[in-house]
Amino acid sequence: MTLRITSLTVYPIKSLRGISLNNAELTPQGIKHDRVFMLYAVKPNNKWEKMQLSHYPQCALFDQRIATIPNEGSTAGNDRNGKKSMIIVEYNPPKGSRPDEDSANKTGSKLSTVPSKLEVPLEPDISTLECVDVELHGSPASAYRMGGAYDEWFASCIGIPVVLVYIGDGKRPVLGETLDATKLKSKASSPKEEAEKPGTATRGWISSLTSYISSATTSKPKDEPAPWLTFTDVAPLLIASESSLNDVSSRLSQPASTPSPASLEVGMYKFRPNLVVAGQDVPPPAWDEDYWGELEITTREKQTEARKVTLLLTGNCVRCTSLNVDYETGRPAEGELGSVLKKLMKDRRVDKGSKWSPVFGRYASVDFDSGSEFEGEDAVKSVWVSVGDEVQVTRRIEERSVWDWPGL
Known part of the structure; x- marks a missing residue:
């Protein structure tokens, strides 16, 4: 049976809206940069809960795209032209709400006090990041916290405490027999x-x-x-x-x-x-x-x-x-x-x-x-x-x- 590819999509930050591609680099872990970042909600008992659309539909309000920008700081993650690839994340307030109204969660947070966009390095320098243990669907891995500025921006938009983590050199094992x-x-x-x-x-x-x-x-x-x-x-x-x-x-x-x-x-x-x-x-x-x-x-x-x-x-x-x-x-x-x-x-x-x-x-x-x-x-x-x-x-x-x- 002859088919053709009609679309390719990558999701650098899991659960946010996807990025359509004309070309994609396939690796053993799928499309390069797919779902290498993830948001976790911080619960009152200080335990982390994975943020997926089934339980956190607010994640659907975030666009993301990949852009290359000049980088005047660290050379980590730079290309040969001295530029760095970034994920540009943009929050779209719920349809029908006022720009300064946090209607997604009714927490009283004012979105006008935070930037409308966030830049996340596509390949962060993990040597500067805190290593943490995480799990997804029972499959554990080491990952890296991106830091307070990133956590605070997402928390201001969503209305609950969250942390953004990067998989880095972490490796989640495949569980079960059939998916191996x-x-x-x-x-x-x-x-x-x-x-x-x-x-x-x-x-x-x-x-x-x-x-x-x-x-x-x-x-x-x-x-x-x-x-x-x-x-x-x-x-x-x-x-x-x-x-x-x-x-x-x-x-x-x-x-x-x-x-x-x-x-x-x-x-x-x-x-x-x-x-x-x-x-x-x-x-x-x-x-x-x-x-x-x-x-x-x-x-x-x-x-x-x-x-x-x-x-x-x-x-x-x-x-x-x-x-x-x-x-x-x-x-x-x-x-x-x-x-x-x-x-x-x-x-x-x-x-x-x-x-x-x-x-x-x-x-x-x-x-x-x-x-x-x-x-x-x-x-x-x-x-x-x-x-x-x-x-x-x-x-x-x-x-x-x-x-x-x-x-x-």
Whole structure:
């Protein structure tokens, strides 16, 4: 099946609005700089709680973009022209509120007393930062506090005490079995080929069983590093299909009282994928991605010679109330747009490992060992992909993946 990339998105600070890209550098941890920063709320008992849209919809009010500016101070993080890349964060007061009104949290904080924008170095000098222990979804890591000025700016906008942390050289372990791409590769040892229709296996059950037994008795090479994550939830990349998004939109409709009742359009941004695909000529069926095992991207890396990049699809993305957030108000949406999760609950609870949560999208990792371009000890494990690149479904799976990340 031939597809194409229709959008690429990076989220340097987790839970804030994403940044659309024309080109993206893929690394073992996903798009470079994706979710390397994260906000934690400081609770009354001084414990930190992760800030995600499901519980802190105010995060949807922040735009972020990457800019390169002159840097006259430390040379840490500078490019060869003496400039530094910064994340420019801008707070958008809830739609309908006054510019000086903290209507998101009703704390009485006056936004007019703080700058409207914040500059965050994209690659901070960690030697000057306090190291702290954090965890996300039970996966622990060392990280670095960015400092009081950053905490205070976000707290002034959101209305509660928060801290901004940077993953730096920290590494969150991948938990569970199915989301570990190195284990998936050992089980998917059959030749790559595309099935003719969704749900049709490319291997018989005997060969599948043989592959499983073989992988269970083969140990991982000692020099193969364990996979690790930044502040991405459970995998380096999230892949979504426009066909499935269209199916979601078809489930929502305008009130019957409107002159021309029609379906509402649900923005892909609500699902927060890194990479979105659509049919090159003919769109794939909605939810066909449930059965995608591998994708192969043909990229020209910014107009250089074509290369093949393999993505291993490791698991389903199970969804929460973040789908119902109104990005203009920083609150749960009203009406049909506030019922997206409920609409999906009807028939998209298809993962046996997370039977109460609907599925939209697939998690993925880049297989840097699949092509000769990446082989050898000195290989640079990164590759550029672009909007418009061709994508092939090169392996399908017989049954949907089963969620097994502990505690989620």
